[in-house]
Amino acid sequence: AQSVTQLGSHVSVSEGALVLLRCNYSSSVPPYLFWYVQYPNQGLQLLLKYTTGATLVKGINGFEAEFKKSETSFHLTKPSAHMSDAAEYFCAVSTGTYKYIFGTGTRLKVLA
Amino acid sequence: NAGVMQNPRHLVRRRGQEARLRCSPMKGHSHVYWYRQLPEEGLKFMVYLQKENIIDESGMPKERFSAEFPKEGPSILRIQQVVRGDSAAYFCASSPPGFYQETQYFGPGTRLLVL
Numbered sequence: 501a502q503s504v505t506q507l508g509s510h511v512s513v514s515e516g517a518l519v520l521l522r523c524n525y526s527s528s529v530p531p532y533l534f535w536y537v538q539y540p541n542q543g544l545q546l547l548l549k550y551t552t553g554a555t556l557v558k559g560i561n562g563f564e565a566e567f568k569k570s571e572t573s574f575h576l577t578k579p580s581a582h583m584s585d586a587a588e589y590f591c592a593v594s595t596g597t598y599k600y601i602f603g604t605g606t607r608l609k610v611l612a
Numbered sequence: 613n614a615g616v617m618q619n620p621r622h623l624v625r626r627r628g629q630e631a632r633l634r635c636s637p638m639k640g641h642s643h644v645y646w647y648r649q650l651p652e653e654g655l656k657f658m659v660y661l662q663k664e665n666i667i668d669e670s671g672m673p674k675e676r677f678s679a680e681f682p683k684e685g686p687s688i689l690r691i692q693q694v695v696r697g698d699s700a701a702y703f704c705a706s707s708p709p710g711f712y713q714e715t716q717y718f719g720p721g722t723r724l725l726v727l
Contacts (some may be wrong), residue, residue, distance in 0.1 A: 504654065536718070543616060544703065544718035590654070598645060598707075600672070600716065602654035 502527045504593050506603035514611045519563075519578040521606050523591030526572060533574040534563055534592040534600065544590060550574065551596075561585070586610045614639065616706050616719035618685075624725045631691040631698070633722045637706030644687045645716060646679060649701040661687060694726045 508523040525531055532551050536544040548559025555567040565576045574591060587608045592600040617636040637644050638652055647655040648671075658671040661681035669679065674704050676694075681687040691698055701723050705716035 534715075541621070541720060543618075543720040544705075544719070546715055549715065592655075598643070598660050598716070599657045599671075600647075600655070602649075602656070603648075604652065604654045 502531070502593050502595065502601045504591050504601050504603040506589075506591050506606050508606055509604065510607050512609040512611055513581045515583055516580050518574070519581045519585065519608065521576040521589050521591075521608065523565075523574045523576065524572055525574060525591075525593045525602060527593055527595065529595050532594045532596050533565075533567060534565070534591065534594075535559065535576050536590045538588045538590065538605075540587075547576070548587075558567065578593075581608075581610045583612065585608050616717055617705055618702075618704050618719035618722050620722060621720060622723045622725070624727065625694050626727050627695055628693050631694050631724055631726075633689040633704075635687040635689070635701050635704030635706075635719060636671045637687070637704075638717055640708060641706035641717070642709040644681050645660070645705040645707075646687075646689050647671075647703045647705065649703065649721075651700070655703055658689075691724075694724075696726050699724055699726045 503526045505524045520562045534549045535547040538544045550557045550567045558564045563578045588605045590605050591603040594600045644661045646658040649655045659679045660668040676692045678690045701721045703721045705718045707716050
């Protein structure tokens with residue numbers, strides 16, 4: 501069975517500081533991994549995804565994530581936070597099927 | 613190019629009433645998925661539909677819940693005789709025709725509150 505754990509339901513960073521949102525997964529088969537972002541009153545927007553190949557994945561808005569099989573992690577980072585990054589972020593895993601398993605989300609707050 | 617549309621965005625029902633949630637997929641998409649997010653939990657898969665076909669409803673509660681995706685019109689998630697435990701956010705996603713590994717695009721969700 502697959503599962504996703506997002507450490508920290510709320511994360512606060514100062515504007516310009518590093519953003520690090522943690523995601524650990526469990527999967528018995530090679531996973532497909534996703535990060536989605538949800539702005540208030542909007543749908544989930546895909547930030548980036550890992551399927552196969554290069555383990556460092558670059559996404560939109562300056563975000564990137566690294567697939568680390570040995571650590572079963574797929575943490576999301578951005579070097580410098582912007583006020584517009586304030587949102588809720590969801591990590592998800594699938595085995596390449598249509599069933600995505602989501603984490604419980606991390607709400608990012610950016611302090612001026 | 614409009615994204616996935618869901619309506620209503622907020623829905624309040626009293627116990628025992630019916631709730632109908634609508635989802636219009638992105639233009640050109642023929643696969644629809646419904647997920648439910650209970651308070652303090654992640655989104656959980658409910659059902660996968662293609663036009664006029666239910667492909668996988670393994671995540672749907674056995675009673676009171678049904679889904680359809682007719683040849684014309686939006687996909688509908690129907691909850692009969694709602695109970696307080698049905699209060700949740702219901703998200704719809706769609707993907708293009710072809711292999712279902714295509715990325716899923718999500719709508720803004722419908723927040724259902726059962727009084």
